[in-house]
Structure formats: C-alpha cells, structure tokens
Amino acid sequence: MMDDRSKLLLKALVERYIADGQPVGSRTLAKATGLELSPATIRNVMSDLEELGLIASPHTSAGRIPTARGYRLFVDTMLTVRREELAGMGELTAPALESAQPQRVISHAAQMLSNLSHFVGVVMAPRRATVFRHIEFLSLSDRRVLVILVSPDGDVQNRVIHTQTQLTQSQLQEAANFFNAHYSGLAMESVRERLKSELEALRSEIAELMKVAVDIGSEAGAEQDKVVVAGERNLLSVSEFSSDMDNLRRMFDLFEQKTQLARLLDVSAQADGVRIYIGGESQVVPFEDLSVVTAPYEVDGQVVGTLGVIGPQRMPYDRMIQIVDVTAKLVTNALSHGK
Numbered sequence: 001m002m003d004d005r006s007k008l009l010l011k012a013l014v015e016r017y018i019a020d021g022q023p024v025g026s027r028t029l030a031k032a033t034g035l036e037l038s039p040a041t042i043r044n045v046m047s048d049l050e051e052l053g054l055i056a057s058p059h060t061s062a063g064r065i066p067t068a069r070g071y072r073l074f075v076d077t078m079l080t081v082r083r084e085e086l087a088g089m090g091e092l093t094a095p096a097l098e099s100a101q102p103q104r105v106i107s108h109a110a111q112m113l114s115n116l117s118h119f120v121g122v123v124m125a126p127r128r129a130t131v132f133r134h135i136e137f138l139s140l141s142d143r144r145v146l147v148i149l150v151s152p153d154g155d156v157q158n159r160v161i162h163t164q165t166q167l168t169q170s171q172l173q174e175a176a177n178f179f180n181a182h183y184s185g186l187a188m189e190s191v192r193e194r195l196k197s198e199l200e201a202l203r204s205e206i207a208e209l210m211k212v213a214v215d216i217g218s219e220a221g222a223e224q225d226k227v228v229v230a231g232e233r234n235l236l237s238v239s240e241f242s243s244d245m246d247n248l249r250r251m252f253d254l255f256e257q258k259t260q261l262a263r264l265l266d267v268s269a270q271a272d273g274v275r276i277y278i279g280g281e282s283q284v285v286p287f288e289d290l291s292v293v294t295a296p297y298e299v300d301g302q303v304v305g306t307l308g309v310i311g312p313q314r315m316p317y318d319r320m321i322q323i324v325d326v327t328a329k330l331v332t333n334a335l336s337h338g339k
Helices: 003-022 026-033 039-051 068-077 089-097 102-117 171-183 187-202 205-221 230-238 245-257 259-268 317-338
Strands: 119-122 134-139 142-151 154-162 227-230 275-278 290-299 302-312
Touching: 003 026, 003 039, 003 068, 068 275, 089 275, 102 119, 102 227, 102 302, 102 317, 119 230, 119 259, 134 171, 142 205, 154 290, 171 187, 171 205, 187 205, 227 259, 230 245, 230 302, 245 259, 259 275, 259 290, 259 302, 290 317, 302 317
Parallel strands: none
Antiparallel strands: 119 227, 119 302, 134 142, 142 154, 275 290, 290 302
C-alpha cells in the first residue's frame, strides 16, 4: 500500500519525466511537489517506489524514471484530463472529416491524429459483415473446384479449392442450390452458426463444400479490415527510438505489416471509451517502449472500428486522451451523417 506522500511523489516524478525526458532526482522532486521534505526523505520514498517496481534507476544516474507499472498506476489513478484545453478542436478539424467517402474520412482522421499528437495516428477502416447473394461451384479437374461468391453489391470473390473426393458437376450444383436457397442474404457468421446444427443432415461431400465456402467468405470479410497509418516519421524525432536503430526498424516493420496493429485495434474495439495500452505490461503492445491510446468509433450506434495514437511511453497522456476521444466522436458523426 502507498501513502498519499508516495502517490504525490510518484505523480510528480511521472509528470516531470514526461515533460523533460530526463531521470528525475530528489531535488527536482522537492521543487516540483512543494513539499517541505529533505532530499534524504525523498530518496527513501523513491527507494520504496523502486522496490514496488514503479520506478527504476537507468544506468548510473542518480535520478529515476517510471516503469510500465508506474505509468499504469499513473494513468489509472492519478491522471487528470483538462477538457477545456481542446475545446476548440471540433470546429477546427470537423471540415476535414466531412466527406461522402468513408475511406477519405478514415485517411483524414489518421492524419489528424498524427498532426495533433505529433506521434503516429492509426485508424482501422469500418468493418462490414460479409453477406453473399449467390454462390456457384464449378468443377475443374483433379478434385479441384472453383468457388464463386457474389455479394449483394456485385463484388465477386473467386477461389480454387481442393476436395477430398471427386465431385460431379451435378453434385456441385445441388450444393450451390442448397446454399443459395437457405443462406442467401445472410452474413457469413450467421451462416456458420446455422451450419453447426444443420451439417449432420447433409451428405458429407456437400457439408465439406459448405464449410469451405463459409471460410472463403469470412476471409474476404477480413480483407476489408484495412489499417490506415499516418506519421510514422514522427518517431524519428523521439529520443527513445532514434538512438536505437534496431528498435526503430522493428517498429517500422510493425507499421508496414499491420497485422499486429489490426489485432491491437480489434481488441480495443471491444472496450468502451478511451483505453490506454502500455508496452511491457501485456502482450497487446509488442514493444516495451511504446504506448497506445485508442477509442472505438460508431456508425448509427454500432461500433464498426477503432482509432488511436501510438507513441513513446513518455507521452502526455492527458492530451492524447482528448485527441483520441474527440477524433473518435468526429469520425462517428462524419460516417453516420454521410450515409
């Protein structure tokens, strides 16, 4: 358990380190808190905080810096967000998000997040349920079948699959007729759920086709989840990253591949409001020196995607929370009104 004095000193240390980027010593803390404590007393408290794993001493420096655990305690219990600081942001940035094209809204939002935060802005494009209007199975040769999926708006997905047994065109037509009669117009996830109870009634070769077709449709939907990234170069000016080229290269790979980013944004889409993920405390953020501040956005009351800011652990969390929160509301309004 921490007493009020320890909490006050930890809060002051984190705020000072975020502002200056330099290890914080006892004299600096004494001035920052205004407490009439001797340097020796402050050093004892800092020693206790270090034993708790909340701060650490880098190299031979006499000062201390926050750990991932220290940042977490700070953002969960000590952070105060002053709403008035970004009061005019909505009027300033709303015109940039007024567009009939969702992709333009998403691109502008990522750029806005980057410009306002001076870090990296990320936005996951709106997720749409994969719905099919029509399916066809065409026999090719050597147990190869061409699966053709047509969406309600005319998009066509083609995929060649290999079946365990040789199927005739009449068997394939029977499977397509069953699929179109029973599942046309449904989202692929709904089809998957219904198939669980209905597969036993189908012949094994047709059941196999059904499962493969649903997998293809689900994969097509996953491809829609595009992550838009803006401002990666901003990390070059962050001292924690620019001094370690290997770390920087790995981070740029993260932005290039986007798979881990999509997974992170997918996790945070299931949370209400603004969430803060601090590297080093969980597997969600792949790099110890990174922090991610995210918020979901909606279309007509339904959460369809997530956006956020990626930067160093040493970021001004109060301002990042406001930037992400306001941008999520602007994107929600732009996409809901643009329909």
